[in-house]
Amino acid sequence: xxxxxxxxxxxxxxxxxxxxxxxxxxxxxxxxxxxxxxxxxxxxxxxxxxxxxxxxxxxxxxxxxxxxxxxxxxxxxxxxxxxxxxxxxxxxxxxxxxxxxxxxxxxxxxxxxxxxxxxxxxxxxxxxxxxxxxxxxxxxxxxxxxxxxxxxxxxxxxxxxxxxxxxxxxxxxxxxxxxxxxxxxxxxxxxxxxxxxxxxxxxxxxxxxxxxxxxxxxxxxxxxxxxxxxxxxxxxxxxxxxxxxxxxxxxxxxxxxxxxxxxxxxxxxxxxxxxxxxxxxxxxxxxxxxxxxxxxxxxxxxxx
Ligand SMILES: Nc1ncnc2c1ncn2[C@@H]1O[C@H](COP(=O)(O)OP(=O)(O)OP(=O)(O)O)[C@@H](O)[C@H]1O
Numbered sequence: 371x372x373x374x375x376x377x378x379x380x381x382x383x384x385x386x387x388x389x390x391x392x393x394x395x396x397x398x399x400x401x402x403x404x405x406x407x408x409x410x411x412x413x414x415x416x417x418x419x420x421x422x423x424x425x426x427x428x429x430x431x432x433x434x435x436x437x438x439x440x441x442x443x444x445x446x447x448x449x450x451x452x453x454x455x456x457x458x459x460x461x462x463x464x465x466x467x468x469x470x471x472x473x474x475x476x477x478x479x480x481x482x483x484x485x486x487x488x489x490x491x492x493x494x495x496x497x498x499x500x501x502x503x504x505x506x507x508x509x510x511x512x513x514x515x516x517x518x519x520x521x522x523x524x525x526x527x528x529x530x531x532x533x534x535x536x537x538x539x540x541x542x543x544x545x546x547x548x549x550x551x552x553x554x555x556x557x558x559x560x561x562x563x564x565x566x567x568x569x570x571x572x573x574x575x576x577x578x579x580x581x582x583x584x585x586x587x588x589x590x591x592x593x594x595x596x597x598x599x600x601x602x603x604x605x606x607x608x609x610x611x612x613x614x615x616x617x618x619x620x621x622x623x624x625x626x627x628x629x630x631x632x633x634x635x636x637x638x639x640x641x642x643x644x645x646x647x648x649x650x651x652x653x654x655x656x657x658x659x660x661x662x663x664x665x666x667x668x669x670x671x672x673x674x
Contacts, residue, residue, distance in 0.1 A: 371433050372397055373524050373556045374418060379427035381413050381580070388413040389580040391427065396558060396585075400550045402567030402574040403560040410580040411560040412452055415526045419449055432523055445473070448517035448525035448555075452532060454509060458502025462493055462512045465501065466519050473520035480519075487515045491545060507538040514545065518555070525549060527559040531566060543570050568592075598629040599657035600640060603650025612647045613640065628657060 374396040381389040388410045403411050416422045418431050420440035429436045434443035457465065463484055470480035488497045491511040496504070501512060510530055517525050530546060531539045547570040549555050561567050567574060568588060576583040584591070602609045606622055613620045616639060619630040629640055637654070644651050 372430075373401075374429065374431050374558065376414075376418075376429040377427055379414070379417065379429055380425045381410070381417060381422070382425045387580055389417070389424075389577075392577065392580065392582055393427075394575050394582060394585050396575065397573065398556050399572035400547060400557045400559065400570055402571035403558055403577070404562070404564050404567055404574055405560075405577040406562055409562075409577045411577065412528055413580075414577075415449070415528055415558070415560070418526065419444060419447065445520075446523045448520065448522035450513045450517040450525065450527045450530055452528035452560075456501045456509055456512055459500055461498045461500055462488055462504075462508075462515065463497045465512065466515050469516045470519040475520060483519050483521070484515070487519045490518070491515045492541070506533040507535075507542070510534065510538075510542060511545075514542075518549065518553075521553075522555060524556040524558065527557060529560055529562075531561060531563070539566060546570055596631045597657045598631050598636060598640060598654060600627040600629055600644075600654050601625055601652040602627070602644060603652060604647070609644075609647070609649045612643050612649065616643045618643070626657075631656070 372395040374394070376392055376394050379389055379392040380387070392410075392414070403414065405411050413422070417424050418429055418436060420436055420443065424436075431443050432446055434440075434446075436443065460468075466484040466488060467477075467480045470483050471477060475483060485494070485497070488494055491514050493508060493511050493515065496508065501509065504512065510532070514527070514530060517527065527546060531542050534542055543566055546557060546559055549557050559567065559571070564574075571588055573585070573587050574591060575585045600609070600613075606625055606627060609627055610620055610622055613627065613629060618636070618639060621628045629636060640654060641651075643649070644654075
């Protein structure tokens with residue numbers, strides 16, 4: 371059973387279509403929901419949580435219908451909102467214990483779970499300080515802790531790396547990955563930065579202007595766009611011409627020549643061209659596209 375499935379989900383605000391007939395299936399693991407600002411990521415999460423209704427279409431989360439089983443669904447889901455929404459005058463412990471109790475945990479279990487979760491997100495030492503004095507990174511961790519405290523089956527994390535410096539981003543991304551690897555909790559995580567999701571996700575769903583551009587595993591995404599990176603001693607322009615004359619599809623990226631990989635025979639053809647023209651092989655290796663490049667190409671194609 372998919373963790374999330376949507377069926378022709380559409381959401382219109384006055385003058386804006388935030389989602390347009392979006393049909394996706396999201397399985398176990400860490401799934402990245404990627405799109406530029408305004409692509410519809412937050413809207414999708416809010417609809418899945420029942421915080422706002424869809425204009426048409428439907429969706430299920432963990433098999434629960436969003437229209438008729440909202441309570442059951444929300445009891446199994448954790449949510450980390452995008453914007454700063456934390457009270458400044460209470461400590462992380464007070465807030466997370468409170469939210470754990472709101473989720474139905476008895477007081478002692480709520481305290482225990484809150485302490486465990488705050489330790490897990492790296493906030494154990496500072497847990498009794500008022501949140502108002504926390505850095506952005508610490509506040510993001512509080513938001514993450516409250517999403518996890520009731521031991522959900524899936525969490526929706528809306529831009530968890532927002533506002534963080536590069537080191538903070540890396541730490542947050544590692545934490546997000548561990549939610550699944552350590553606890554088996556599936557994750558739907560949004561970002562407009564494709565490169566960072568590529569590092570931690572099993573699957574990616576890419577939306578643009580509320581429509582689905584692509585949904586696939588990260589491995590499939592990058593495999594399907596494999597190229598060979600070639601570096602030679604000769605002038606790249608000379609090598610480019612020779613490779614193209616041999617019928618290969620080649621582009622240039624600085625000193626590198628990127629040859630579209632049609633199959634194993636591409637290796638042989640490149641080797642022969644390099645040898646026949648005395649180009650002097652420096653290196654020849656498979657190069658994987660980053661998702662961002664594929665996304666850019668697909669977005670350009672859609673825009674045309
Ligand atoms: N309550 C609302 N009323 C009117 N328009 C809205 C509302 N919420 C979102 N929108 C519009 O719907 C579109 C999608 O917004 P959404 O917040 O879902 O995008 P997003 O991908 O999460 O982007 P961001 O990362 O900037 O939040 C945008 O054009 C936005 O302006």
